[in-house]
Amino acid sequence: MPPSIRIASYNVLADAYINPAWYTHVDPSVLDRAWRWPALARRIAGLQADVVCLQEVEPACFAVLSEALEPFGLTGVFARKGQGRPDGCATFHRAASVSLIEQRTLYFSDAMDGGAASGHIALICVFDSCLGPLHVAGTHLRWAPDDSARESHIGWRQVRALFEAGIDARSGDWLICGDLNGTSESAPLVELARSGFVDAFATLPQATCNPNQRTKRIDYILHGGNLSAIPDRLPMIDDQTSLPSLSEPSDHLPILATLHRL
Numbered sequence: 001m002p003p004s005i006r007i008a009s010y011n012v013l014a015d016a017y018i019n020p021a022w023y024t025h026v027d028p029s030v031l032d033r034a035w036r037w038p039a040l041a042r043r044i045a046g047l048q049a050d051v052v053c054l055q056e057v058e059p060a061c062f063a064v065l066s067e068a069l070e071p072f073g074l075t076g077v078f079a080r081k082g083q084g085r086p087d088g089c090a091t092f093h094r095a096a097s098v099s100l101i102e103q104r105t106l107y108f109s110d111a112m113d114g115g116a117a118s119g120h121i122a123l124i125c126v127f128d129s130c131l132g133p134l135h136v137a138g139t140h141l142r143w144a145p146d147d148s149a150r151e152s153h154i155g156w157r158q159v160r161a162l163f164e165a166g167i168d169a170r171s172g173d174w175l176i177c178g179d180l181n182g183t184s185e186s187a188p189l190v191e192l193a194r195s196g197f198v199d200a201f202a203t204l205p206q207a208t209c210n211p212n213q214r215t216k217r218i219d220y221i222l223h224g225g226n227l228s229a230i231p232d233r234l235p236m237i238d239d240q241t242s243l244p245s246l247s248e249p250s251d252h253l254p255i256l257a258t259l260h261r262l
Contacts, residue, residue, distance in 0.1 A: 002260055002261070003130035003131060003260070003261070004130075004131075004258050004259060004260050005050045005051065005097070005098065005129050005130065005131055005134065005258070005259045006047075006048065006049045006050050006051075006256060006257070006258050006259075007049060007050065007051045007052075007053075007136070007175065007177065007221060007256070007257060007259060008044075008047045008049040008051070008052045008053070008177075008221075008254050008255065008256040008257075009052075009053045009054075009055075009138070009177040009178055009179075009219055009220070009221055009254070009255050010043075010044065010047075010052065010053070010054050010055070010219075010250070010252065010253075010254035010255070011054075011055040011056050011140070011178075011179040011209070011219060011250060011251075011252035012040050012054055012055070012056055012057060012061065012249075012250050012252075013056055013244065013249075013250040013251050013252065014056040014057070014058050014061075014086060014087040015033055015058060015061070016058065016086040016087060017056065017087075018031055022211070022212060023244075023251075025213065025240075025242055026242050026243070026244060026245070027242070027245075027246075030244045030245060030246060030249065031244065033061075035249075036244065036249045037061055037064045037065070038064070038068060039249035040061070040065065040249045040250065041064065041065050041068035041069055042068075043248070043249055043250075043254065044065065044069060044074070044092070044254070045068075045069060045072040045074070047254055047256055049094070049256055050093065050094045050097045050098050050129070051091065051092070051093050051094075051098060051125075051127065051134070051136060052074070052091065052092040052093075052254075053089070053090075053091050053123075053136065053138030053177040053178055054089065054090040054091070054092070054138070055087075055089055055138070055139075055140040055178050055179045056087045056140065056179075057078060057087055057088055057089065057090040058086055058087050058088075059078070059080065059088075062076065062078045062090050065090070065092075069092060073094050073095060073096050074092040074093065074094055075092065075093060075095055075100075076090050076091065076092040076093075077090065077091055077100070077103050077123070077125065078090040078123075079105040079121055079123045080121075081119045081120055081121050082107050082117065082119035082121065083116065083117065083118065083119030084119070085119045085120075088121065088123075089121060089122070089123040089138045089139060089140060089178070090123070090138075091103075091123055091125050091136065091138050093125070093127060097129065097130070098127040098128065098129040098134070099127060099128040099129075100125060100126075100127055101126045101127060101128055101133070102125070102126040103123070103124065103125045103126075104124050105121055105122070105123055105124070106121060106122040106124060106137075106161065106162070106165050107119070107120075107121050108120050108121065108122070108157070108158045108161045109161060110142070110154050110157045110158050110161060112152070112154070112157070118142045118154060118158075120139070120140060120141065120142050120158060121139065121140075122137045122138065122139040122162060122165075122167075123137070123138045123139070124136070124137045124138075124165075124167075125138070131173065131227070131259065131260075131261050132173060132261070133172065133173060134173050134175065135167070135172055135173060135174045135175070136174075136175045136177060137162060137167055137174070137175065137176045137177070137178075138177050138178050139158075139162070139176065139177075139178040139180075140178050140179045140181070141154075141155040141158050141159070141178070141179070141180045141181045141182070141188055142154045142155055142158065142181065143155070143181040143182075144181075144182075144186075146182055146183055146185055146186040148186075148187060149187075150187045150191075153186070153187040153188065155180065155181060155182055155186065155187065155188035156187040156188050156191055158188070159188045159191050159192055160191070162176065163195065168195075168196075168224075169195055169196030169197045169198075169223075169224035169225055170196050170224065170225060171224075172224070172226075173223075173224060173226050173227055173261075174197075174223070174224045175221065175222065175223050175224070175227075175259075176192065176197060176220070176221075176222040177220070177221050177222070178219070178220065179218055179219050179252065180192075180218060180219070180220050181218050182218060183216070183217065183218065184199065184205075184217075189220075192222055196224065196225055197222040197223065197224065198222060198223050198224070198225065198229070199220060199221075199222055200220075200221040200222065200223060200229035200231050200255075200257040201217075201220070201221070201231045201255065201257070203231070204231045204233060205217055206233070206234045206236070207234075207236075207237050207238075208234065208252055208253050208255060209237075209243070209251055209252040209253065210237055210238070210239055210241055210243055210251065211251050213239045213240065214239060215237060215238055215239050215241075219252055219253070219255050220255075221255060221257050223259065225262075226261065226262060227259050227260065227261060227262065228259070228260050228261075228262055229257040229258065229259050229260075230257060230258045230260075231255070231256070231257045232255075232256040232257065232258075234253050234255065235247075235248070235253060237253065
């Protein structure tokens, strides 16, 4: 078997963003952090991934996840968004299979027309692995309508900030993982594809969430041209699927792919 790394991305749903009015179709007990945060840890551990990029992680949730995942050999780093936002990004790695070499936080300079920056970030980690160095940017792009013009789409400006920070599909072994808040037709995803990033789920496109009971695919694992990816099939969901649920403690599904070197 050729060497491989399993990488996952998961929007865990920040408590701060749970408005009960948006989840009237959901059993209220699955929105309670006393149940949901340990359930998130169990779901993450069950992925058996070597690297896990998380979005919408609050500091208290990160503390719970860190303690619960340590027995499974997973160690995490966390970066909070700016502008007073309650959540951030976290990346966990399995120390037995990859080593964290470096981490840094990129705060997007995405202000437009004299406004304030969004506070959104990318948590960038460099790992030593059986595939050689892996550069992983975990991020949560800001939402804008898919039909927004490119220059006015805040997610597109955030993607451009990633490129300006040296994230390049053609240079090194880069991955971008996260909730990119757009379909493959949106300006950020079109720009990422144009630059050479490959959608790990391009051959297996499946819905990853259904906020407000509207099924979407907005979570991605993108990789550079030096790697190939085999995606794991996701549970099937539709507009009527209750998320969160007893089996899925977020309104997003975790996505997982196995990476090989070409």
